[in-house]
Amino acid sequence: MATETVSPACTGSSLLQPISEIINLPLDQVNFVVCQLCALLTAFWFRLYLHPKRSSPFIRHVVATLLGLYFALFCFGWYALHFLVQSGLTYGIMILTGVEHMHKYCLVVALGYLSFCQITRVYVFDYGMYSADFTGPMMVITQKITSLAFEIHDGMARKEEHLTPGQKILAIRRMPSLLEYFSYNCNFMGILAGPTCSYNDYIAFIEGGTCCHRDFEASRKACGKAKGSEPSPNTVVVQKIATCFFSLMVFLLVCKVFPVERNIDDDFIANTPFYAQVVYLYLSMLTTRPKYYFVWTLADAINNAAGFGFNGYNLDGSPRWDLISNLRIQNIEVRRSSHAWLGAELLIYPFMTSQVGVVHSVLATSFKVFLDNWNIQTAHWLKRVCYERCPYNPTAATFILSAMWHGAYPGYYLTFLTGIVVTLAARAVRHNVRPYFQCSPAHKLLYDVITWAATQIAICYTVVPFVLLSVGPSMKFYRSWCFSLHLGCVLLAVALPVKPRHLRLKDQHKTPPPPLAQAQHPLLATDGNCNQKSKTT
Numbered sequence: 001m002a003t004e005t006v007s008p009a010c011t012g013s014s015l016l017q018p019i020s021e022i023i024n025l026p027l028d029q030v031n032f033v034v035c036q037l038c039a040l041l042t043a044f045w046f047r048l049y050l051h052p053k054r055s056s057p058f059i060r061h062v063v064a065t066l067l068g069l070y071f072a073l074f075c076f077g078w079y080a081l082h083f084l085v086q087s088g089l090t091y092g093i094m095i096l097t098g099v100e101h102m103h104k105y106c107l108v109v110a111l112g113y114l115s116f117c118q119i120t121r122v123y124v125f126d127y128g129m130y131s132a133d134f135t136g137p138m139m140v141i142t143q144k145i146t147s148l149a150f151e152i153h154d155g156m157a158r159k160e161e162h163l164t165p166g167q168k169i170l171a172i173r174r175m176p177s178l179l180e181y182f183s184y185n186c187n188f189m190g191i192l193a194g195p196t197c198s199y200n201d202y203i204a205f206i207e208g209g210t211c212c213h214r215d216f217e218a219s220r221k222a223c224g225k226a227k228g229s230e231p232s233p234n235t236v237v238v239q240k241i242a243t244c245f246f247s248l249m250v251f252l253l254v255c256k257v258f259p260v261e262r263n264i265d266d267d268f269i270a271n272t273p274f275y276a277q278v279v280y281l282y283l284s285m286l287t288t289r290p291k292y293y294f295v296w297t298l299a300d301a302i303n304n305a306a307g308f309g310f311n312g313y314n315l316d317g318s319p320r321w322d323l324i325s326n327l328r329i330q331n332i333e334v335r336r337s338s339h340a341w342l343g344a345e346l347l348i349y350p351f352m353t354s355q356v357g358v359v360h361s362v363l364a365t366s367f368k369v370f371l372d373n374w375n376i377q378t379a380h381w382l383k384r385v386c387y388e389r390c391p392y393n394p395t396a397a398t399f400i401l402s403a404m405w406h407g408a409y410p411g412y413y414l415t416f417l418t419g420i421v422v423t424l425a426a427r428a429v430r431h432n433v434r435p436y437f438q439c440s441p442a443h444k445l446l447y448d449v450i451t452w453a454a455t456q457i458a459i460c461y462t463v464v465p466f467v468l469l470s471v472g473p474s475m476k477f478y479r480s481w482c483f484s485l486h487l488g489c490v491l492l493a494v495a496l497p498v499k500p501r502h503l504r505l506k507d508q509h510k511t512p513p514p515p516l517a518q519a520q521h522p523l524l525a526t527d528g529n530c531n532q533k534s535k536t537t
Contacts, residue, residue: 011077011134028075028133032192035071036298039188040241042067043305047233051307052208060206061179067188072137075192079134083141086113087185090145091178099157106149107385110142115404122408139405140194141185143381148172148184148199150385164388170198189306193299195326195377197308205308231319233304240301243329247293255291258284260467264476277480278457285460288467289332296326296375324377331373370459378402396420411465414474418462418486425489426458428496461485 012031020027050060072080090106097105118135154163155171163171176184176199184202185191203209262268263281272280303309304321311323322328371379382398390397403416429451437447461481465474478486 011079012073012075013077031075035075035192036302039067039071039192040237040298040302040305043189043302047305047307052206057207058179061183064187064189064206065179065183068186068191071188072186072191076134076137082113082117082134082138083186083191084182086110086138086141087145087182089113090149091181094149094152094175099153103146103149103153107146110145111404114138114142115408118407135407136193137191140190140196142405143194143196143378144185144199146385147196147381148176148181150389151199166384167388170200170384172199189303189308190299193295195296195299195303195324196381197303197324197377201323202308205306230307231310233307233310233321236319236321237301237305240297240304244294244298244301247290247297251287251290251294255287258287260284260288260464261473263464264468264473264480269480281460281464282456285463285467292375293327293329297329300325326375326377328373328376332370370455378405395423399423409469410471411467411469411474414465414471415463418465421486421489421493422458422462424498425492426455428492428498431498432496458485458489 012028014027016030016034017027020030023030046060046063049055050063052060069080069083072083090110093105093109094102114135117138121133121135151167151170151172152175154167155173156175158171160168180203183206184199187202190197258280263277263284268280269277300309300321303324309321309323309325311320313319382402386401387394387398399416399420403413406412406416434447437443462485464477468474468477
């Protein structure tokens with residue numbers, strides 16, 4: 001007897017059902033893509049006809065909010081009301097409670113409400129429905145609510161001298177109005193796929209002010225002559241749309257060739273040599289990334305088309321539109337030297353552009369560098385809300401918060417618990433082994449090659465449960481590898497000494513800040529993966 005495949009039910013509009021049937025894609029995914037494309041066109045109109053010089057902030061707030069709620073209703077139907085409920089509850093907490101403790105209450109309520117919706121969607125309605133679900137936008141709204149609460153707390157409850165330089169920039173000195181609050185959370189540019197941005201940057205965009213270009217000071221020095229100018233985002237938007245199209249084509253054409261589930265197939269495990277399993281694992285996980293490249297780059301392009309995301313100028317005078325970018329593809333997939341792109345790399349991602357200036361060498365040669373360039377705004381949120389403020393075991397606390405925020409699938413928790421030991425091991429290797437490879441360029445190149453390969457394998461090994469979602473398949477994969485990376489990382493973390501975080505921070509405070517010329521790039525300036533010579537190269 002033939003069984004009928006039941007597709008996930010769509011709670012949004014059924015207007016595009018014929019298109020969904022023609023292209024054989026779930027309706028809610030079609031609704032999502034169409035709404036994002038409409039948001040892209042609307043963003044151009046918003047920048048041209050509702051420019052801050054032509055309309056008031058009140059009009060821009062109202063239009064951005066109403067359009068955002070319309071797109072949410074089109075995609076998710078009445079489930080979009082959860083966005084308003086979550087935002088309304090936390091705004092009430094901000095108004096009724098004091099600024100001393102509001103950030104804690106908002107974190108608990110926003111994250112608790114998000115978790116409740118994720119649990120009910122997974123275990124009550126449809127386990128495994130991995131399409132465009134209403135908790136995705138709620139994840140971004142949760143980031144915005146909690147970031148805003150902590151920034152208000154910093155600006156209105158803490159003394160200036162107790163704030164870090166980054167907290168001083170982001171601190172909010174007055175309570176937002178209800179309209180400003182809902183506009184920040186539910187604007188049409190970011191309600192469906194983000195990315196998260198700081199409240200101060202969003203208000204500056206709405207009111208026509210200047211955003212805080214805080215990545216590196218050199219860019220501000222280089223563009224002092226252009227202060228007050230407003231470059232057109234059209235070129236970078238076209239480039240990002242081309243990247244989206246290419247990423248989508250790669251995903252649709254290649255993803256089915258290397259299914260992740262084959263990594264746990266009994267015949268594959270029994271009859272395939274281990275080195276071939278490693279190669280297949282890398283290829284299968286590599287083909288899942290373009291899906292995220294498409295979604296995040298399109299979301300970034302929408303914000304840029306509206307005029308949001310300008311981040312100053314590069315040293316060569318070209319504008320940077322990466323203030324709220326969520327990933328740097330070239331830093332994840334492609335090695336770039338200060339002289340030229342390798343021809344083979346141009347064939348991989350011909351439409352990718354670098355907006356971070358000239359860098360001596362960028363390559364994901366550590367777990368941390370990879371995470372620094374993947375889901376960037378979420379990493380910033382975790383750092384500002386948890387890592388910088390947690391007094392005990394900040395690394396473990398940050399990974400646990402990330403797992404809770406991502407959802408109720410057990411695979412998420414397996415991924416982030418594995419990420420804890422991998423991060424600790426990578427930190428131990430970086431502190432203890434790397435200095436021995438800095439004596440010559442050849443040794444540095446050898447270290448980069450080895451750590452790049454190790455990073456790619458570690459990333460793939462770690463995120464397999466994130467894709468498989470369930471405990472059984474995830475544990476089957478780890479058993480097929482004899483938990484080798486878990487054991488190896490634990491041994492490295494235990495055997496190689498690393499100074500505790502509070503001692504490292506103490507040493508950093510004793511060390512004078514580097515000259516301006518050395519802080520050329522945020523990765524080179526903060527990651528610790530370059531020595532003094534490479535910083536000044």
